[in-house]
Amino acid sequence: MKLLALLGLITLLSSSGVISTDSEIRLPEKTYLTKNVIVLVIDGPRYSETFGDTSYQYIPHLANDLAPQGVLFTNFRNNGKTNTNSGHAAITTGVYQNIKNNGTELPKYPSIFQYFLKEKKYPKEKAWIVASKGKLNILANARKKGWFNSFMPSDYCGPNGNGNEYSADERTWNVVLEKLEVDKPSMMLINLLEVDTRGHSNDWPNYLEAIKRTDDYAFRLWEYLQNNEYYKDNTTLIITNDHGRHLDGHKDGFKEHGDGCEGCRRMYMLAMGPDFKEGQVVSEACEQIDLSVTIAKLMNFSMPTSKGKVITPLFD
Numbered sequence: 001m002k003l004l005a006l007l008g009l010i011t012l013l014s015s016s017g018v019i020s021t022d023s024e025i026r027l028p029e030k031t032y033l034t035k036n037v038i039v040l041v042i043d044g045p046r047y048s049e050t051f052g053d054t055s056y057q058y059i060p061h062l063a064n065d066l067a068p069q070g071v072l073f074t075n076f077r078n079n080g081k082t083n084t085n086s087g088h089a090a091i092t093t094g095v096y097q098n099i100k101n102n103g104t105e106l107p108k109y110p111s112i113f114q115y116f117l118k119e120k121k122y123p124k125e126k127a128w129i130v131a132s133k134g135k136l137n138i139l140a141n142a143r144k145k146g147w148f149n150s151f152m153p154s155d156y157c158g159p160n161g162n163g164n165e166y167s168a169d170e171r172t173w174n175v176v177l178e179k180l181e182v183d184k185p186s187m188m189l190i191n192l193l194e195v196d197t198r199g200h201s202n203d204w205p206n207y208l209e210a211i212k213r214t215d216d217y218a219f220r221l222w223e224y225l226q227n228n229e230y231y232k233d234n235t236t237l238i239i240t241n242d243h244g245r246h247l248d249g250h251k252d253g254f255k256e257h258g259d260g261c262e263g264c265r266r267m268y269m270l271a272m273g274p275d276f277k278e279g280q281v282v283s284e285a286c287e288q289i290d291l292s293v294t295i296a297k298l299m300n301f302s303m304p305t306s307k308g309k310v311i312t313p314l315f316d
């Protein structure tokens, strides 16, 4: 019996040797520790009031608590239309599209949510869009043939979750927590609106206060994930913006956005997760359309219509 067992072991070792040679030839996809990805989009702060102000007075948590745990990109760009719906769609589809900003026009191309749900054959509860702005329910769908009304994620956009009107961020935050608890999605996009709406109201003090409040939500979200048995150590959090705002002295300054000025294009992007470096600051430019393929790589699905490229400085 002993001899037989030894022979069996030798056979096992030699066959595993064959498998390893074979797999070297096939170059298998790297598997990542990330099992869930959450994208938090803080709507419309200008870079000069976030990481561009090196006192970090309006983003104390992002700068002091979160950035040391991840990779901060200080020249993250919206190189398309710098409006809310186009900016968010660039993030989710990986294509710059000039989409009507009132919620009546769907992105042409399918999103990370649709590709993910289709390829993994997951139910719609595995991917969520929770947005303060009702009009962002367009992110759940696509016009492209074969994708319209297909493989759509769940969404709760606006105060009643039906795609109408704007919600207070606190209400959105409560919906986020509820969905994370109940559905345990593997992919989620969150939109918080207050920075943008205070900006459009030309209310400088409250615009700055709103940046602080969203900084607090970002921190609470990361704390929640790290203290949650299901999400800790296997969840990537990406925090960024849909667009900036005009530079001072250009058109209406911080009150508006939507053109190609440096204030509208430049943003930050902070990414934390088990597969990323920690405490790195990257000043080379990368852009919104790059996020979709980066998320697809992390989560091991394909995103063939994305025009972005994988953000390699993130990875260990």
Ligand SMILES: [Zn+2]
Binding pocket: 043, 044, 083, 084, 085, 196, 242, 243
């Ligand atoms: Zn916006």
Ligand SMILES: [Zn+2]
Binding pocket: 245, 246, 247, 250, 256, 257, 258, 259, 260, 261, 262, 263, 264, 265
């Ligand atoms: Zn501008």
